[in-house]
Amino acid sequence: MTLCKGQVRADMYGLGIRISSYVQWSAAIVFQRKGPKSLPEIRLLGLLLSGGVTIGLLHQTGQGKLDAAAIYILLLLATGPHMFLVPVYMWRALTCFDPLWNPLRGYQEEQLRAFRVLNMVLILTASSVGVWFYTTHLPALNRDCVQYGFLFGKATLDDNAPFAALNALLYLLMLLTERFERMRGPHTLSNLAVFAVLVAAVELPVRWNELWASNRIDSSAQVIPLLFSIGIVVRVTYLHNAEDGDEEASTVVPLAGVAGGTEWSLGMPQQIPTAYLARGARRVR
Numbered sequence: 001m002t003l004c005k006g007q008v009r010a011d012m013y014g015l016g017i018r019i020s021s022y023v024q025w026s027a028a029i030v031f032q033r034k035g036p037k038s039l040p041e042i043r044l045l046g047l048l049l050s051g052g053v054t055i056g057l058l059h060q061t062g063q064g065k066l067d068a069a070a071i072y073i074l075l076l077l078a079t080g081p082h083m084f085l086v087p088v089y090m091w092r093a094l095t096c097f098d099p100l101w102n103p104l105r106g107y108q109e110e111q112l113r114a115f116r117v118l119n120m121v122l123i124l125t126a127s128s129v130g131v132w133f134y135t136t137h138l139p140a141l142n143r144d145c146v147q148y149g150f151l152f153g154k155a156t157l158d159d160n161a162p163f164a165a166l167n168a169l170l171y172l173l174m175l176l177t178e179r180f181e182r183m184r185g186p187h188t189l190s191n192l193a194v195f196a197v198l199v200a201a202v203e204l205p206v207r208w209n210e211l212w213a214s215n216r217i218d219s220s221a222q223v224i225p226l227l228f229s230i231g232i233v234v235r236v237t238y239l240h241n242a243e244d245g246d247e248e249a250s251t252v253v254p255l256a257g258v259a260g261g262t263e264w265s266l267g268m269p270q271q272i273p274t275a276y277l278a279r280g281a282r283r284v285r
Contacts (some may be wrong), residue, residue, distance in 0.1 A: 004145035006067035008213040016222025020229035046081040069147040078126040130171030148208040150201035
């Protein structure tokens with residue numbers, strides 16, 4: 001069958017928008033290992049990007065302005081930050097949820113209540129759209145042409161029951177395990193594997209479906225999220241490195257003794273960390 005020539009929506013999944021998501025995913029992997037204290041800002045960036053994609057997906061899908069390939073790509077961008085837990089829960093299912101084999105045991109991220117609520121709403125919304133897309137929308141398509149998705153290779157979106165069933169189970173798993181979103185562990189190899197699969201699952205269908213016009217960064221809709229993502233990651237990296245440098249430079253300051261002739265010392269830094277100087281503090285000489 002011939003390839004469906006749908007309308008390219010660079011404003012929805014253009015190169016700038018895709019790269020901004022890749023920047024956030026990769027930054028989350030790095031800081032989960034090297035600087036967990038910096039993760040909240042990276043997670044917030046992911047929430048904003050995924051939320052924007054999800055809102056656009058709901059609005060455009062409701063108006064019938066997106067074809068199957070566009071919905072497929074947008075679902076991956078919207079749920080990408082939450083896909084990194086899928087291998088962990090597949091492993092937990094294989095081990096019959098035995099606590100001794102739980103890779104998340106003893107690890108839990110601290111998150112604000114407002115963030116947890118918004119994140120839960122986002123996961124429930126995006127994964128529900130995913131379940132609907134693969135169980136209702138795709139099977140109802142009756143086209144004389146096809147579009148392609150990724151399943152460790154080139155797979156048709158139309159009349160492909162195994163592909164639809166597997167993806168529906170994936171989004172259903174995400175829907176059922178959203179309450180465990182806080183329990184993320186620093187599993188670098190697993191995260192890198194998921195990151196590589198996600199990028200391939202987005203970029204290869206863009207090529208296979210000949211969505212060439214979405215590979216340009218030529219509008220504000222693409223430049224703004226890209227610069228925003230890069231700016232947040234650069235800022236977090238700078239603050240993380242500055243705080244590490246100040247901790248290494250800190251020394252113990254000897255203090256005079258109290259009545260009785262004894263001397264004692266307290267561990268106090270000689271200077272205020274430079275990372276906080278921009279936040280209203282003045283350096284003490």
